[in-house]
Amino acid sequence: MPKPEDDGKAEESLTGNPSSSSKDTTREKPRKTLTNNIWDFQTSDDAKRWMKKYRTEIAASTASVFSTFIAFPLDFAKSRMQSYDTKFLFTLKDAYRAEGLRGFWRGVGPPLVSVTVVRTISFSIYQRTKYTFDRWIQNVTGESPLSIANARDRYPTLSTISCFGLSGATSGALITFIACPFELTKLHAQLAGKMAREHNPADKPSSVADLKTGAWRTARQLIAERGWRGLYCGYQLHLVRDTLGTAIYFMTYESAKQMLANGRGNSPTHPAAVAAAGGLCGIVSWACIYPIDVTKTVYQKALLASGGHHTVRPDISFWQAGSYRGEIEPVDFLIHDLFLYLMGN
Secondary structure, rough: OOOHHHHHHHHHHHHOOOOOOOOHHHHHHHHHHHHHHHHHHOOHHHHHHHHHHOOOOOOOOHHHHHHHHHHHHHHHHHHHHHHOOOHHHHHHHHHHHOOOOHHHHHHHHHHHHHHHHHHHHHHHHHHHHHHHHHHHHHHHHHOOHOOOOOOOOOOOOOOHHHHHHHHHHHHHHHHHHHHHHHHHHHHHHHHHHHHHHHOOOOOOOHHHHHOOOOOHHHHHHHHHHHHHHHHHHHOHHHHHHHHHHHHHHHHHHHHHHHHHHHHHOOOOOOHHHHHHHHHHHHHHHHHHHHHHHHHHHHHHHHHHHOOOOOOOOOOOOOOOOOOOOOHHHHHHHHHHHHHHHHOOO
């Protein structure tokens, strides 16, 4: 028969802890298991496959939420500058003095949803249509534009530029039907404070709540004044802007990435090339279509202020005074592209 102290030594040698008893050891195990379960959490294989399949949509939607909220004051200033032809600092000071800091985010709620949905669908449509145009062009030329774009030591060709441009144009044109009503109500919210002061110079809202700028309220007002077509005031200009802009956007992005990465013998997804191409495409596309956006904003502002009366649509003018007023929108796209790159990589 072993002595009692021998039992203690045997237990000590098994536990490796001279001061612990079998009861203490039993008590410690659940804590250790719980801690390991929390920190060693692993995403399931099904979730990983789902995220890989929809990585474009996930990256685009996440980037849109962050970039829309952060860059909304810039979009607010852009709309005011385009509508009233004022300078950047004056616009900020005037809005802050009359409407406070919260005024810069007036109407941000609907765009957080609408811009996220629009950009997510836009990227999704682009990803799918480029394969369709790739097959069509390959049937005609015998060479796949996407294979050229993803091959090392290859530069952009007419077929790759056509494929990306047509895919972008299709995406921009299709998404306009969804985007136009949301952008119109957002514009109304951004201009409401200034328009109220124009109507009554003594009127200085003490809070954001003083202005009735809800998206649903604006939509009902437009429908009452102009019927359902009121939600699509300025639709033609919006269609031209987004069709051309999205085509140039993706053409520039894919071609720049190809020249900076593939043409130098690197991987098509080289991080530096992707980041540089993402920043460049926003600047180039907006530089090309910005006068159309200015004309659209001026026209829609006049329609909102007219109360249903006929409004003459202004002509689009390039390279003239006022054509590029409020030209800070590329910063918004730079922020979005940065987030898109971070979320997608």
